[in-house]
Each structure stands twice: as structure tokens, then as C-alpha cells.
Amino acid sequence: MPAMTNRKLPSDKLIALGELMKKVAVDRDKTAFASLFDHYAPLIRAYSLAREPGSDLVADELVQEVMTRVWLKAAKYNPRLANLNTWIFTLARNCRIDYLRRNSRYVTEIDPTDIFNDMEDDGPGPFQLAQQTRAEESIRAGLEELPREQCEILTKVYLEGKSHQQASEELKLPLGTVKSRVRLALKKLEVLVER
Amino acid sequence: MDKPQNHPFGELLAAYSAGSLPLSQALCISAHLEHCDSCARQLQHLNRVGTELMQQLTPSKASDELKNRLLERLDSLEAETPRHESARVDSSIPRCLRQFVDSSYGGLRWKRISADIHSVELCRDSNGAKVELLKIKPGGSATTHTHLGDEYTVILEGSFSDESGLYRKGDFVVKDKNDKHTPVATRDSECICLAVTEGPIQFTGPISRLLNPLIRRSYA
Numbered sequence: 001m002p003a004m005t006n007r008k009l010p011s012d013k014l015i016a017l018g019e020l021m022k023k024v025a026v027d028r029d030k031t032a033f034a035s036l037f038d039h040y041a042p043l044i045r046a047y048s049l050a051r052e053p054g055s056d057l058v059a060d061e062l063v064q065e066v067m068t069r070v071w072l073k074a075a076k077y078n079p080r081l082a083n084l085n086t087w088i089f090t091l092a093r094n095c096r097i098d099y100l101r102r103n104s105r106y107v108t109e110i111d112p113t114d115i116f117n118d119m120e121d122d123g124p125g126p127f128q129l130a131q132q133t134r135a136e137e138s139i140r141a142g143l144e145e146l147p148r149e150q151c152e153i154l155t156k157v158y159l160e161g162k163s164h165q166q167a168s169e170e171l172k173l174p175l176g177t178v179k180s181r182v183r184l185a186l187k188k189l190e191v192l193v194e195r
Numbered sequence: 196m197d198k199p200q201n202h203p204f205g206e207l208l209a210a211y212s213a214g215s216l217p218l219s220q221a222l223c224i225s226a227h228l229e230h231c232d233s234c235a236r237q238l239q240h241l242n243r244v245g246t247e248l249m250q251q252l253t254p255s256k257a258s259d260e261l262k263n264r265l266l267e268r269l270d271s272l273e274a275e276t277p278r279h280e281s282a283r284v285d286s287s288i289p290r291c292l293r294q295f296v297d298s299s300y301g302g303l304r305w306k307r308i309s310a311d312i313h314s315v316e317l318c319r320d321s322n323g324a325k326v327e328l329l330k331i332k333p334g335g336s337a338t339t340h341t342h343l344g345d346e347y348t349v350i351l352e353g354s355f356s357d358e359s360g361l362y363r364k365g366d367f368v369v370k371d372k373n374d375k376h377t378p379v380a381t382r383d384s385e386c387i388c389l390a391v392t393e394g395p396i397q398f399t400g401p402i403s404r405l406l407n408p409l410i411r412r413s414y415a
Contacts (some may be wrong), residue, residue, distance in 0.1 A: 041251070042257055085249075115221050161214060
């Protein structure tokens with residue numbers, strides 16, 4: 001399990017980052033971009049290292065890919081669709097999927113670009129959710145109260161990028177247990193939509 | 196438009212949100228999402244889970260060299276990026292499938308499987324799963340079969356029913372190796388599905404069973 005800290009990101013910090021983002025999008029401000037880099041590059045590296053511990057080159061490549069997209073797609077970023085942290089997470093995830101596909105031993109022609117959208121204005125199914133910050137705070141609080149084994153499984157899936165099958169092999173648990181643990185964790189975090 | 200009634204389980208959507216799902220399955224989720232507001236909303240919550248988990252990681256400092264190299268390149272980045280115009284396509288085709296379907300389903304090279312069914316293989320995933328489109332004629336039936344692995348289906352056009360219910364446009368259906376089923380398209384229109392099979396299907400009829408060795412070979 002990668003090291004975790006309970007470092008909180010206060011929402012005024014997020015607002016400040018949002019202001020920098022606006023400067024990048026509107027004024028093509030490189031100083032603002034450098035500040036965004038200073039904040040996000042270490043997190044993107046940590047995300048990459050969670051999947052491939054020790055691979056500094058891979059981590060740097062991911063930083064370069066994600067921050068390149070931030071620069072190029074800045075004008076398309078819509079803070080009402082996703083806050084900046086979520087946008088960076090989806091970009092990092094999408095870049096990692098791309099990287100793994102290009103470097104996989106068994107190639108596939110499936111192009112992930114149109115499968116995972118980068119949460120842009122022209123993406124499919126935009127949902128503008130109010131109270132985004134509140135939702136994020138409640139997820140953050142929920143994660144802290146999650147039983148250890150549920151937190152562990154979410155970490156495996158989200159940060160280490162393990163499939164349910166791989167997680168079941170590593171944790172020596174039946175596949176069904178892995179799936180139900182994920183489901184229980186999501187229920188506790190109250191992120192499952194009622195239907 | 197009727198809302199889909201059959202959705203992927205939360206843990207499957209979470210794996211999609213995490214990016215840890217095989218691309219063939221992610222393709223099915225993506226096709227379903229285009230029809231399903233409720234899952235799209237759910238996905239937003241799930242992306243926030245990933246976001247918060249990422250925020251809790253211990254940051255790992257990036258070198259100044261990396262930063263400066265990127266800063267120097269910023270001006271030339273735009274020029275390097277190819278702009279691709281999206282081709283004019285039938286808008287009823289889900290965005291994620293346009294990489295395989297140029298203009299319309301009709302323009303694909305359908306292969307006859309039986310009197311009732313045509314199929315066209317789109318690609319293989321790196322785990323060997325087969326990604327194909329299936330077309331069942333109105334009122335037509337697929338041979339009763341089981342699967343050696345899981346089968347993921349998203350209904351793109353029309354509807355079909357089997358032993359466990361009626362499935363309509365946008366519905367997401369998973370069958371595992373214990374599910375024996377006989378899909379039958381409804382009589383009013385043909386049914387087109389996106390299907391991902393992790394292992395070859397197994398025909399269970401007395402005569403169609405003879406096809407099994409041939410089908411297995413096509414997965415080798």
C-alpha cells in the first residue's frame with residue numbers, strides 16, 4: 001500500500017488553484033502554469049509511483065503528458081463540470097491508460113480516447129452538479145472512517161490500477177469478496193445512486 | 196427516450212472510473228453511459244473517490260529540470276498537436292464506437308452466423324476478449340448457448356428478451372459461464388448489440404454443439 005498522509009486541501013487553496021487555471025486558459029500565463037506544475041506534478045508522480053513503485057522515468061513521463069494536456073486543453077476546462085482536482089485525476093487516469101496500452105505486451109486496437117473523455121465542454125453527458133465541494137468533503141470524511149480492508153481495496157483499484165482479478169490474487173481473496181468489498185466501501189461513502 | 200433499466204454494478208463502474216477495467220469492458224460501459232443519465236451521475240461521484248484518494252498520496256517532488264523542459268516547450272506544443280476533424284457519422288452511433296463504425300451500422304461487413312444472426316468482429320482486447328456487433332433479425336433467435344467466460348452486452352438498437360427478461364436500447368447485460376440463455380429479438384425491429392465475450396460461447400443444442408470445436412479454434 002502506498003504511503004498516505006491526511007494532508008487536507010482546504011477549499012480556499014482549491015479556489016486559488018482555480019484562479020491560476022483561469023490565467024492559463026485566458027492569458028496563456030506561463031508563470032501561473034509553473035505554479036500549477038509545482039502543485040500537481042508531485043501528486044501526479046505519486047499516482048504513477050503507486051502503480052509502479054520505483055519507476056521514476058514512468059512517473060516523469062506521466063507528469064509531462066498530463067501537464068501538456070493541461071496547457072493544451074486549458075480553454076476547454078469547465079470548472080462547473082469538475083473541480084480542478086477531479087480534472088487532474090481524470091487526465092492522469094486517461095494518460096496512464098494510454099501509456100499502459102502503448103507499452104502492453106499484448107496490443108489491442110481499442111483506442112481509449114473516445115472511451116474516457118477528459119471532462120471537457122464537448123464531452124458526452126455533461127452533468128453540472130451543484131454542491132460539488134460539499135460532496136468532496138463528505139467523501140474525504142468518509143474515506144477516513146472506512147474500515148482498513150475497504151480502504152485497502154479502493155487503493156488497489158484506484159491508485160494501483162489493479163483489476164478485481166489482480167486484487168483477488170494479491171490479497172488472496174475470492175473474486176466475489178473483492179467485488180463485495182468495493183461495493184460495501186462505495187455504499188459507506190454514499191456514492192451509489194439510488195434507482 | 197426510455198431510460199435503460201439494466202445497469203452495470205457499482206463495482207464495475209468504479210473499476211471504469213479507476214481506469215483498471217479491460218478496454219473491451221470499458222467500451223461497453225462507455226456505450227451504456229451515453230444512454231444512461233443515472234450511471235453518468237454515478238460516475239461523477241466515483242471520479243471524486245479517485246480524486247480524494249489521489250489527494251491523500253504523499254507527494255513526490257518533481258525535478259526542476261522536468262519543469263523547465265516543459266516550460267520551454269509550451270510555445271511549440273500547439274503547433275505539434277494535430278487537429279483532427281470528427282468525421283460526419285450517424286449520430287445514433289455511440290461516440291466510443293465511432294473508431295470502428297465509419298458511417299453507419301449498415302456499411303459494416305456483416306457475416307452470416309445463422310438465418311437469424313449476423314455479426315461483425317470489431318477487434319480483440321489485449322486479454323483476448325472478442326469485441327463484436329451482433330444483429331438479430333426481427334423475431335429472430337440466437338442459438339441457446341453458455342459462455343466459457345463472461346459476456347457483456349449493450350443493446351444499441353431494438354430490443355431482445357431471454358429467460359430473464361426484456362432488454363432495450365442502452366441496457367447493459369452481463370452473463371457469466373453459469374447463465375444459459377436464448378436471446379430472441381422482438382418482432383417489430385432488428386436488434387443490434389455490442390457484445391464482448393471473454394472466452395468462446397458454448398452452444399448447447401444437440402446439433403449446434405458440433406460447432407464448438409470450430410468456435411474454440413477461432414479464439415486460439
